[in-house]
Amino acid sequence: MPTCRLLRLEVSDAGDGCPEIQRPAAEDTHGRGLQIVDALTHNWGVSPRPGGIGKTVWADLKAPELVPVPRTREAAAVTVTKGQSVRVGEQWRAVRSVATERYATGGLAVVLGLDEGPPLRLPAATALAVRGWDEVREAER
Structure with a gap:
Protein backbone atom coordinates (compact mmCIF):
# COMPACT_ATOMS: atom_id res chain seq x y z
CA MET A 1 0.00 0.00 0.00
CA PRO A 2 1.55 3.35 -1.01
CA THR A 3 2.35 5.78 1.73
CA CYS A 4 1.08 9.35 1.47
CA ARG A 5 2.98 12.39 2.54
CA LEU A 6 1.78 15.96 2.48
CA LEU A 7 3.07 18.63 0.15
CA ARG A 8 2.36 22.13 1.49
CA LEU A 9 1.82 25.07 -0.83
CA GLU A 10 1.77 28.61 0.58
CA VAL A 11 0.89 32.03 -0.79
CA SER A 12 1.50 35.17 1.28
CA ASP A 13 0.43 38.79 0.92
CA ALA A 14 0.40 41.94 3.01
CA GLY A 15 -3.36 42.47 2.71
CA ASP A 16 -5.88 42.67 5.52
CA GLY A 17 -8.79 40.34 5.99
CA CYS A 18 -9.24 36.63 5.78
CA PRO A 19 -10.15 34.88 2.53
CA GLU A 20 -13.49 33.09 2.46
CA ILE A 21 -14.98 30.63 0.01
CA GLN A 22 -17.26 32.55 -2.33
CA ARG A 23 -20.39 31.31 -4.06
CA PRO A 24 -20.23 33.22 -7.35
CA ALA A 25 -23.05 33.21 -9.88
CA ALA A 26 -22.48 31.26 -13.10
CA GLU A 27 -21.79 34.46 -15.06
CA ASP A 28 -19.26 35.86 -12.53
CA THR A 29 -15.66 35.90 -13.78
CA HIS A 30 -13.97 35.62 -10.38
CA GLY A 31 -14.46 34.21 -6.89
CA ARG A 32 -13.70 30.52 -7.51
CA GLY A 33 -10.09 30.29 -6.29
CA LEU A 34 -10.76 28.95 -2.80
CA GLN A 35 -13.47 26.62 -4.14
CA ILE A 36 -10.78 24.99 -6.29
CA VAL A 37 -8.30 24.89 -3.39
CA ASP A 38 -10.96 23.35 -1.12
CA ALA A 39 -11.91 20.73 -3.72
CA LEU A 40 -8.37 19.63 -4.58
CA THR A 41 -6.53 19.70 -1.26
CA HIS A 42 -6.45 17.54 1.83
CA ASN A 43 -6.58 20.57 4.11
CA TRP A 44 -6.09 24.33 3.89
CA GLY A 45 -6.07 27.36 6.15
CA VAL A 46 -4.86 30.87 6.85
CA SER A 47 -2.05 31.93 9.19
CA PRO A 48 -0.83 35.40 10.17
CA ARG A 49 2.56 36.34 8.73
CA PRO A 50 5.47 36.86 11.11
CA GLY A 51 5.70 40.52 12.02
CA GLY A 52 1.94 40.93 11.97
CA ILE A 53 1.60 42.25 8.42
CA GLY A 54 -0.63 40.23 6.13
CA LYS A 55 -1.38 36.54 5.96
CA THR A 56 -0.32 33.23 4.47
CA VAL A 57 -2.89 30.96 2.85
CA TRP A 58 -1.64 27.37 2.90
CA ALA A 59 -2.89 24.13 1.41
CA ASP A 60 -1.77 20.53 1.96
CA LEU A 61 -1.91 18.10 -0.95
CA LYS A 62 -1.67 14.35 -0.45
CA ALA A 63 1.32 13.16 -2.43
CA PRO A 64 1.55 9.37 -2.71
CA GLU A 65 5.10 8.06 -2.45
CA LEU A 66 6.55 11.57 -2.48
CA VAL A 67 10.30 11.19 -2.80
CA PRO A 68 12.46 14.23 -3.48
CA VAL A 69 14.39 14.02 -6.72
CA PRO A 70 18.10 14.51 -6.15
CA ARG A 71 19.36 17.79 -7.52
Whole structure:
Protein backbone atom coordinates (compact mmCIF):
# COMPACT_ATOMS: atom_id res chain seq x y z
CA MET A 1 0.00 0.00 0.00
CA PRO A 2 1.55 3.35 -1.01
CA THR A 3 2.35 5.78 1.73
CA CYS A 4 1.08 9.35 1.47
CA ARG A 5 2.98 12.39 2.54
CA LEU A 6 1.78 15.96 2.48
CA LEU A 7 3.07 18.63 0.15
CA ARG A 8 2.36 22.13 1.49
CA LEU A 9 1.82 25.07 -0.83
CA GLU A 10 1.77 28.61 0.58
CA VAL A 11 0.89 32.03 -0.79
CA SER A 12 1.50 35.17 1.28
CA ASP A 13 0.43 38.79 0.92
CA ALA A 14 0.40 41.94 3.01
CA GLY A 15 -3.36 42.47 2.71
CA ASP A 16 -5.88 42.67 5.52
CA GLY A 17 -8.79 40.34 5.99
CA CYS A 18 -9.24 36.63 5.78
CA PRO A 19 -10.15 34.88 2.53
CA GLU A 20 -13.49 33.09 2.46
CA ILE A 21 -14.98 30.63 0.01
CA GLN A 22 -17.26 32.55 -2.33
CA ARG A 23 -20.39 31.31 -4.06
CA PRO A 24 -20.23 33.22 -7.35
CA ALA A 25 -23.05 33.21 -9.88
CA ALA A 26 -22.48 31.26 -13.10
CA GLU A 27 -21.79 34.46 -15.06
CA ASP A 28 -19.26 35.86 -12.53
CA THR A 29 -15.66 35.90 -13.78
CA HIS A 30 -13.97 35.62 -10.38
CA GLY A 31 -14.46 34.21 -6.89
CA ARG A 32 -13.70 30.52 -7.51
CA GLY A 33 -10.09 30.29 -6.29
CA LEU A 34 -10.76 28.95 -2.80
CA GLN A 35 -13.47 26.62 -4.14
CA ILE A 36 -10.78 24.99 -6.29
CA VAL A 37 -8.30 24.89 -3.39
CA ASP A 38 -10.96 23.35 -1.12
CA ALA A 39 -11.91 20.73 -3.72
CA LEU A 40 -8.37 19.63 -4.58
CA THR A 41 -6.53 19.70 -1.26
CA HIS A 42 -6.45 17.54 1.83
CA ASN A 43 -6.58 20.57 4.11
CA TRP A 44 -6.09 24.33 3.89
CA GLY A 45 -6.07 27.36 6.15
CA VAL A 46 -4.86 30.87 6.85
CA SER A 47 -2.05 31.93 9.19
CA PRO A 48 -0.83 35.40 10.17
CA ARG A 49 2.56 36.34 8.73
CA PRO A 50 5.47 36.86 11.11
CA GLY A 51 5.70 40.52 12.02
CA GLY A 52 1.94 40.93 11.97
CA ILE A 53 1.60 42.25 8.42
CA GLY A 54 -0.63 40.23 6.13
CA LYS A 55 -1.38 36.54 5.96
CA THR A 56 -0.32 33.23 4.47
CA VAL A 57 -2.89 30.96 2.85
CA TRP A 58 -1.64 27.37 2.90
CA ALA A 59 -2.89 24.13 1.41
CA ASP A 60 -1.77 20.53 1.96
CA LEU A 61 -1.91 18.10 -0.95
CA LYS A 62 -1.67 14.35 -0.45
CA ALA A 63 1.32 13.16 -2.43
CA PRO A 64 1.55 9.37 -2.71
CA GLU A 65 5.10 8.06 -2.45
CA LEU A 66 6.55 11.57 -2.48
CA VAL A 67 10.30 11.19 -2.80
CA PRO A 68 12.46 14.23 -3.48
CA VAL A 69 14.39 14.02 -6.72
CA PRO A 70 18.10 14.51 -6.15
CA ARG A 71 19.36 17.79 -7.52
CA THR A 72 21.37 17.47 -10.69
CA ARG A 73 24.28 19.73 -11.54
CA GLU A 74 26.62 19.88 -14.45
CA ALA A 75 30.23 19.66 -13.32
CA ALA A 76 33.67 19.00 -14.76
CA ALA A 77 34.73 15.36 -14.44
CA VAL A 78 37.69 16.41 -12.28
CA THR A 79 35.28 17.65 -9.54
CA VAL A 80 33.30 14.39 -9.24
CA THR A 81 33.80 12.52 -5.96
CA LYS A 82 33.08 9.05 -4.61
CA GLY A 83 29.45 8.74 -3.45
CA GLN A 84 27.96 10.89 -6.19
CA SER A 85 26.13 9.58 -9.26
CA VAL A 86 26.83 10.49 -12.88
CA ARG A 87 24.66 10.08 -15.95
CA VAL A 88 26.12 7.65 -18.46
CA GLY A 89 23.89 7.65 -21.53
CA GLU A 90 20.37 7.45 -20.13
CA GLN A 91 21.37 5.67 -16.90
CA TRP A 92 22.55 7.01 -13.54
CA ARG A 93 25.60 5.21 -12.13
CA ALA A 94 27.01 5.51 -8.62
CA VAL A 95 30.67 6.55 -8.43
CA ARG A 96 32.63 3.98 -6.37
CA SER A 97 36.14 5.35 -6.99
CA VAL A 98 37.90 8.31 -8.59
CA ALA A 99 41.45 8.41 -9.94
CA THR A 100 43.42 10.69 -12.23
CA GLU A 101 46.08 9.87 -14.78
CA ARG A 102 48.01 11.68 -17.50
CA TYR A 103 47.40 11.18 -21.18
CA ALA A 104 50.50 10.54 -23.30
CA THR A 105 49.99 14.07 -24.64
CA GLY A 106 50.17 15.51 -21.12
CA GLY A 107 46.47 16.24 -20.49
CA LEU A 108 44.72 15.06 -17.35
CA ALA A 109 42.20 12.18 -17.44
CA VAL A 110 39.71 11.24 -14.74
CA VAL A 111 38.87 7.57 -14.26
CA LEU A 112 35.56 6.92 -12.52
CA GLY A 113 34.91 3.44 -11.12
CA LEU A 114 31.16 2.89 -11.35
CA ASP A 115 28.70 0.53 -9.66
CA GLU A 116 28.12 -1.22 -13.02
CA GLY A 117 30.13 -1.58 -16.19
CA PRO A 118 33.70 -0.67 -16.99
CA PRO A 119 35.43 2.39 -15.54
CA LEU A 120 34.68 5.66 -17.29
CA ARG A 121 37.84 7.46 -18.54
CA LEU A 122 37.31 11.11 -19.48
CA PRO A 123 39.28 14.31 -20.06
CA ALA A 124 39.26 16.23 -16.75
CA ALA A 125 37.25 19.16 -18.16
CA THR A 126 34.44 17.00 -19.59
CA ALA A 127 31.04 18.21 -18.34
CA LEU A 128 28.94 15.55 -16.62
CA ALA A 129 25.46 15.52 -15.09
CA VAL A 130 26.06 14.84 -11.38
CA ARG A 131 23.68 13.98 -8.53
CA GLY A 132 24.49 13.87 -4.85
CA TRP A 133 26.60 17.03 -5.00
CA ASP A 134 25.07 18.61 -1.91
CA GLU A 135 25.00 15.40 0.13
CA VAL A 136 28.71 14.72 -0.43
CA ARG A 137 29.67 18.34 0.27
CA GLU A 138 27.61 18.29 3.51
CA ALA A 139 29.30 15.06 4.65
CA GLU A 140 32.72 16.65 4.10
CA ARG A 141 31.99 19.48 6.55
